[in-house]
Amino acid sequence: MKITIKTEKIIDGALAKRRILSVKSLDRKYLPAEYVDGDPFVAKHTDGINVYFRREEGDDGNLEWALYEWYDLPKIVSEEEFQVGLIYIRRACERLTEINKRARELAETWKGGETFVI
Numbered sequence: 001m002k003i004t005i006k007t008e009k010i011i012d013g014a015l016a017k018r019r020i021l022s023v024k025s026l027d028r029k030y031l032p033a034e035y036v037d038g039d040p041f042v043a044k045h046t047d048g049i050n051v052y053f054r055r056e057e058g059d060d061g062n063l064e065w066a067l068y069e070w071y072d073l074p075k076i077v078s079e080e081e082f083q084v085g086l087i088y089i090r091r092a093c094e095r096l097t098e099i100n101k102r103a104r105e106l107a108e109t110w111k112g113g114e115t116f117v118i
Helices: 079-109
Strands: 004-012 015-024 041-045 048-057 063-070 075-078
Touching (some): 015 048, 015 079, 048 079, 063 079, 075 079
Antiparallel strands (some): 004 015, 041 048
16 A cells, blocks of 8 residues: 655744645545454545544443544644554555455455365
């Protein structure tokens, strides 16, 4: 998966921030279900992306989804938020690469048909 993020570094008082100018990514409908159902994953949203990841358990004991919403661009975010978002984006890209690798390997070995006589 290739995600392209263009930013501009800005200063707000004594705080480092980034203006996210553009983001290019695959639309969710082109991503495998195994990837979208897993953690973390990145999906296109309008002119940007959503970065989904699981966080601590909620009141009901289930893991809750959290996300970074990087759309309605340009958008200004703190440098800390940007760097944490990049960590999840890299992890999501690594997951998708591994899923695609397994899918290619399976496509090579899982061919043809079988006949069972019982």
